[in-house]
Amino acid sequence: MAGQRSSHTDSTTTGTLVILRLFPNLTVAHETRITNGEGGLPAGALVANGGFGQACATSIRDVDGDGLNDIAVGALTSSITNTNDGALYILFMRGDDTVRNFTRLSQAVGEGFDRLPVAVSFLGDSIAALPPRDPGNNPVDIVVSAIGSNTVALAPLGSNGTLSAAPRRFWTDTGRLPIGTFNGRFGR
Numbered sequence: 449m450a451g452q453r454s455s456h457t458d459s460t461t462t463g464t465l466v467i468l469r470l471f472p473n474l475t476v477a478h479e480t481r482i483t484n485g486e487g488g489l490p491a492g493a494l495v496a497n498g499g500f501g502q503a504c505a506t507s508i509r510d511v512d513g514d515g516l517n518d519i520a521v522g523a524l525t526s527s528i529t530n531t532n533d534g535a536l537y538i539l540f541m542r543g544d545d546t547v548r549n550f551t552r553l554s555q556a557v558g559e560g561f562d563r564l565p566v567a568v569s570f571l572g573d574s575i576a577a578l579p580p581r582d583p584g585n586n587p588v589d590i591v592v593s594a595i596g597s598n599t600v601a602l603a604p605l606g607s608n609g610t611l612s613a614a615p616r617r618f619w620t621d622t623g624r625l626p627i628g629t630f631n632g633r634f635g636r
Contacts, residue, residue: 451501451521463500465521467545480545488547489539498526499572500537507577508538508588512607516541520590522572526554534571535559536592538609551609560611561601568617569596578602 449467462484469478483500485491494500503522511518519539526535535554542548553560555567571594578589588605599617606612 449504449506449519451504461497461499462494463498463502463523465501465504465519465539469545478545482539482547487545488542489550493550493552494523495526495535498535499524500526502572503575505575505577505590508590508605509577509580511538511588511605511609512540514540516543518609520575520577520592522575522592524570524572524595526572531567532569532596533567534569534573534594534596536561536572536575536590536603538605540609549609553603553609553611560603561615563611563614564601564617566597566617568594568599568601570594571601 449465451463451465464481464483465487467480467482468476471477480487482489484494500521500523502524505520506517508518508520510516518541521537521539523535523537525532533555535552538551538553539547540549554571555561555564561568561571572592573595574593576591578591580588590603590605591600592603593600601615601617603615604612
């Protein structure tokens with residue numbers, strides 16, 4: 449799986465996620481491209497110049513409990529208000545590597561990260577999933593960076609792909625925790 453945040457579709461730069469299935473000799477058996485209007489993602493689902501594919505993580509496992517692993521994808525410059533606040537897409541997958549449904553998480557009102565105590569920029573630069581707190585209960589905690597703010601946010605996902613609680617902002621270059629920045633780009 450690889451993201452290409454600057455691929456061109458319909459004369460805009462929306463970004464693309466490419467999923468490759470390989471033969472044992474490492475040649476490509478199957479390729480699925482996910483972008484606006486392709487791979488199960490509806491046309492218009494991605495914001496123009498949004499950087500979809502900046503980061504991707506399959507480590508979020510099966511969020512919705514349908515038996516298939518789901519994918520988190522960062523869109524670093526995605527913004528409805530042209531402020532480069534960024535977004536995180538949770539893709540609920542089908543067995544043929546296409547998108548069945550998706551959730552967009554951002555700082556827009558009602559999209560989850562609007563509950564952060566401060567505004568951040570370039571959310572979705574990198575993504576990782578933490579090990580489950582309770583393996584019998586399927587909550588997934590995602591850590592996502594916002595490099596424009598030297599911020600990392602902890603986002604607890606619910607089974608529907610929305611945030612099950614307010615995200616927590618931590619680890620900034622202000623010295624809140626003993627982990628600082630690396631060349632001014634924390635979280636990479």
